[in-house]
Amino acid sequence: MSASVLPKALAFDVFGTVVDWRTSITRESAAFLTAIGRDDVEAAAFADAWRGQYIAAMIGMRKSGRAFAVLDVLHREMLEAALRERDIDPEGLDEALLADWNRAWHRLDPWPDAVEGLTRLKGRLPIVTLSNGNVALLLAMARRAGLPWDAILGAEISGAYKPDRQAYLRTAEVLGIAPGELCLVAAHHGDLAAARGCGLLTAYVDRPDEYGGAPAPDAHYAQSWEWSATSLTDLAAQMGC
Amino acid sequence: MSASVLPKALAFDVFGTVVDWRTSITRESAAFLTAIGRDDVEAAAFADAWRGQYIAAMIGMRKSGRAFAVLDVLHREMLEAALRERDIDPEGLDEALLADWNRAWHRLDPWPDAVEGLTRLKGRLPIVTLSNGNVALLLAMARRAGLPWDAILGAEISGAYKPDRQAYLRTAEVLGIAPGELCLVAAHHGDLAAARGCGLLTAYVDRPDEYGGAPAPDAHYAQSWEWSATSLTDLAAQMGC
Numbered sequence: 001m002s003a004s005v006l007p008k009a010l011a012f013d014v015f016g017t018v019v020d021w022r023t024s025i026t027r028e029s030a031a032f033l034t035a036i037g038r039d040d041v042e043a044a045a046f047a048d049a050w051r052g053q054y055i056a057a058m059i060g061m062r063k064s065g066r067a068f069a070v071l072d073v074l075h076r077e078m079l080e081a082a083l084r085e086r087d088i089d090p091e092g093l094d095e096a097l098l099a100d101w102n103r104a105w106h107r108l109d110p111w112p113d114a115v116e117g118l119t120r121l122k123g124r125l126p127i128v129t130l131s132n133g134n135v136a137l138l139l140a141m142a143r144r145a146g147l148p149w150d151a152i153l154g155a156e157i158s159g160a161y162k163p164d165r166q167a168y169l170r171t172a173e174v175l176g177i178a179p180g181e182l183c184l185v186a187a188h189h190g191d192l193a194a195a196r197g198c199g200l201l202t203a204y205v206d207r208p209d210e211y212g213g214a215p216a217p218d219a220h221y222a223q224s225w226e227w228s229a230t231s232l233t234d235l236a237a238q239m240g241c
Numbered sequence: 242m243s244a245s246v247l248p249k250a251l252a253f254d255v256f257g258t259v260v261d262w263r264t265s266i267t268r269e270s271a272a273f274l275t276a277i278g279r280d281d282v283e284a285a286a287f288a289d290a291w292r293g294q295y296i297a298a299m300i301g302m303r304k305s306g307r308a309f310a311v312l313d314v315l316h317r318e319m320l321e322a323a324l325r326e327r328d329i330d331p332e333g334l335d336e337a338l339l340a341d342w343n344r345a346w347h348r349l350d351p352w353p354d355a356v357e358g359l360t361r362l363k364g365r366l367p368i369v370t371l372s373n374g375n376v377a378l379l380l381a382m383a384r385r386a387g388l389p390w391d392a393i394l395g396a397e398i399s400g401a402y403k404p405d406r407q408a409y410l411r412t413a414e415v416l417g418i419a420p421g422e423l424c425l426v427a428a429h430h431g432d433l434a435a436a437r438g439c440g441l442l443t444a445y446v447d448r449p450d451e452y453g454g455a456p457a458p459d460a461h462y463a464q465s466w467e468w469s470a471t472s473l474t475d476l477a478a479q480m481g482c
Contacts, residue, residue: 072417126380136417139367139392151380152392156415174397176313176377 006239007201008177010121011130011153013162013186014138016210018118018147018232019108022047028104036093041086044212049085053078055217058132058161068159070134076102105133106140111207115146117232120241126150130171130184132161163194172200183226185235190218192225203227203235247480248442249418251362252371252394254403254427255379257451259359259388259473260349263288269345277334282327285453290326294319296458299373299402309400311375317343346374347381352448356387358473361482367391371412371425373402404435413441424467426476431459433466444468444476 015021022044029050030043057074060066079102080090090098121127129138131154138152155161158170172182179199186192187207196202202225210216229235256262263285270291271284298315301307320343321331331339362368370379372395379393394412401407413423420440427433428448437443443466451457470476 126384128380134417135392135394135415139369139416143367143391149392150384151376151390153376157398174376175380176375 006125007183008181009126009128009175010183010185010203011128011171011200012118013184013188013191014129014131014133014141015108016207017185017187017205018114019110019141019145020207020209021051021105021108022210022212024108025050025104028101028107032097032101032104035097036088038086038088041088046082046086048212050075050078050082053081058163061161062164068156070136070156071105071132072102072134072137075105103140106137107144108141110145110147111231113231113233115148117234117236119148120233120236121239122148122150124239124241126175128153128171128175130154130162130168132167162191165194165198168195168198168200185232188216188218189221189223193221193223196223196225201226203229205229205232205235247366248424249422250367250369250416251424251426251444252369252412252441253359254425254429254432255370255372255374255382256349257448258426258428258446259355260351260382260386261448261450262292262346262349263451263453265349266291266345269342269348273338273342273345276338277329279327279329282329287323287327289453291316291319291323294322299404302402303405309397311377311397312346312373313343313375313378316346344381347378348385349382351386351388352472354472354474356389358475358477360389361474361477362480363389363391365480365482367416369394369412369416371395371403371409373408403432406435406439409436409439409441426473429457429459430462430464434462434464437464437466442467444470446470446473446476 012018025047026044029046033039033041033043057078083090118127127149128151129149131138133154134156135152142149153171153174155167157174158167160166169179172179175182180201183201183203184192184195185203185205187205187210192202192204204225227235227238229238253259266288267285270287274280274282274284298319324331359368368390369392370390372379374395375397376393383390394415396402396408398415399408399411410420413420416423421442424442424444425433425436426444426446428446428451433443433445445466468476468479470479
């Protein structure tokens, strides 16, 4: 599947689409759980619980009228909540350890095709982030993983979290292009559906291992996207890069 | 001259520090002036007149209470004013030609040491823009010139033009570091003085050809900066990169 006219820029979802958050957060959490003497807690389930509060946090931000807080702050709140669910009191833990655990989100490993795919796509089109991650998080991740972004855009720059329309529309505006000239690349049907609702082009990348084999929570949003690829190198090939 | 402790990130002024705006704008304006049958207008003087309104425009933005407008918009207003000063009515010119002329600021050539210097510095420290240029302008410039920014920050992201304090402080905040952990790299003493006033570290890069040999308008702000270099490769050497 491929559309005939290329977009003027590609904007990428990051968590799950470019990087494998679950494997990295599981590995890091296993080490931190051991460090606090709680290796009885299953690390993959802990990673799922930490990330599982994410959608609720996004909706909560929107409904509560709370001033925009960056994802590093929300991740920390979600970490403390996930710990409390397991009867671990974060107040009793070392602050430096908690801060470092929270920064595990800065150290996510890319999917095996990501760096090559992004590099090839960048040869033809501007590539930017359109992630709910904050700039400091995405910058640290990019430097560690070698993700060659042209610019880091998204929620913090837009002042709104996806799937708020402002996150998509403001990204196109900052790039100086129309929404229909920007293509969101994402592994999540819900994200793509929201982008399409704002007039963006859409490219789906299949990441069947994102949830460790469990079904994606937004599978019901699946539809026919302008592009559909099995990896970022496959997308690059489809876009003639 | 070199400080012993490195900053956590480097933020770069761009126009004049990384790219040679005057040579590029002169060359492009010469071609456009020829295209409109006005090669009697001296192109270097036209470039100086176009850029010359810049400081006034920055101050005007601040004092007028006008909502933040990106530099592409201000450049267009300054271009039309510079044309009118030479009795050229922009209303009588082709819109596509004017838009392309204005985008000359997206096509500025780097100083000869810039790409190597930035690449070496990036090997050790995050490098971001802290420019009054807007994201679309700086992104297009970076792709054309090969400037390897980790992130494009500055006026548009901060919602304020330098030398407004918000431009410097918000850049540090977005990077998740204290002002004193961020170093501004600039060829302009006025910019560095404003950054120092906000607590940033400062690195001066000498660009004696920026104004075609004419003295810098902000020379009276000169002082002893944490670093002082003759080029970005010299700065890289001083920072052990």
